[in-house]
Amino acid sequence: MPIFLDSGKLNEIEKYLKMGIIRGVTTNPTILLKDGVTGGIAGIKNRSIEIAKMISPYPLSVEVTKTDKAAMITQAKDIAQWSENINIKITIHGPEGELENLEAIHELETKHDVRINATAMMSAQQCFLAAMAGATYVSIFGGRVNNMGYNSCGEIAKLRNVLDQFDLKSQIIVGSTREVLNVIEWLEAGAHIVTVMPDLLNAMLVHPYSKETVKMFLNDAKKVEEPPHL
Ligand code: E4P
Numbered sequence: 001m002p003i004f005l006d007s008g009k010l011n012e013i014e015k016y017l018k019m020g021i022i023r024g025v026t027t028n029p030t031i032l033l034k035d036g037v038t039g040g041i042a043g044i045k046n047r048s049i050e051i052a053k054m055i056s057p058y059p060l061s062v063e064v065t066k067t068d069k070a071a072m073i074t075q076a077k078d079i080a081q082w083s084e085n086i087n088i089k090i091t092i093h094g095p096e097g098e099l100e101n102l103e104a105i106h107e108l109e110t111k112h113d114v115r116i117n118a119t120a121m122m123s124a125q126q127c128f129l130a131a132m133a134g135a136t137y138v139s140i141f142g143g144r145v146n147n148m149g150y151n152s153c154g155e156i157a158k159l160r161n162v163l164d165q166f167d168l169k170s171q172i173i174v175g176s177t178r179e180v181l182n183v184i185e186w187l188e189a190g191a192h193i194v195t196v197m198p199d200l201l202n203a204m205l206v207h208p209y210s211k212e213t214v215k216m217f218l219n220d221a222k223k224v225e226e227p228p229h230l
């Protein structure tokens with residue numbers, strides 16, 4: 001299912017859903033803030049339920065806002081109840097490299113039957129370990145990898161190889177899109193899914209030369225349709 005939309009905006013999601021070109025949606029607290037969500041966890045819940053309903057049965061990723069293990073597990077289980085098609089984003093570790101996150105990911109997947117999207121990862125090695133822990137999705141931030149001077153395509157290709165080699169079932173989501181060419185290059189490198197910002201999806205679709213060509217067809221169609229001059 002190659003294209004997800006990286007957005008919390010209902011009108012954008014509806015627009016691309018109607019075109020039949022997205023198969024899921026990802027959010028994070030930064031995206032929700034940018035897309036006008038306020039009101040704490042109640043605000044996140046309302047918007048998430050609206051999105052989940054709109055895109056069902058396609059999946060929606062919603063990120064936990066807690067940082068300690070017990071609180072993350074409790075919140076993840078709660079969020080997972082909001083809708084059947086919601087999976088839970090948990091960052092690979094805490095803000096100072098705390099490793100409880102991976103324990104939470106493992107417990108939620110193996111003991112609580114909650115689907116996890118392990119997120120905020122910048123390398124194949126982080127994603128490989130999250131896959132070992134049982135995450136359903138492993139999200140690598142391709143644009144940020146490139147920003148740091150590393151080769152995102154190389155990381156994605158290595159990751160896909162080791163997942164296949166060890167028959168690990170995690171799906172690779174590549175996020176943090178920055179350029180139109182990212183989508184195809186990351187899919188070609190081995191991503192199962194690229195989650196795309198709405199503006200980039202639009203830029204993938206509309207081409208100046210296609211516009212010019214369509215105008216030519218329409219102008220000539222008018223001429224063909226004109227009654228013959230007697
Ligand atoms: C997707 O899962 C990520 O949260 C998102 O693409 C991050 O994008 P950014 O690097 O532009 O913040």
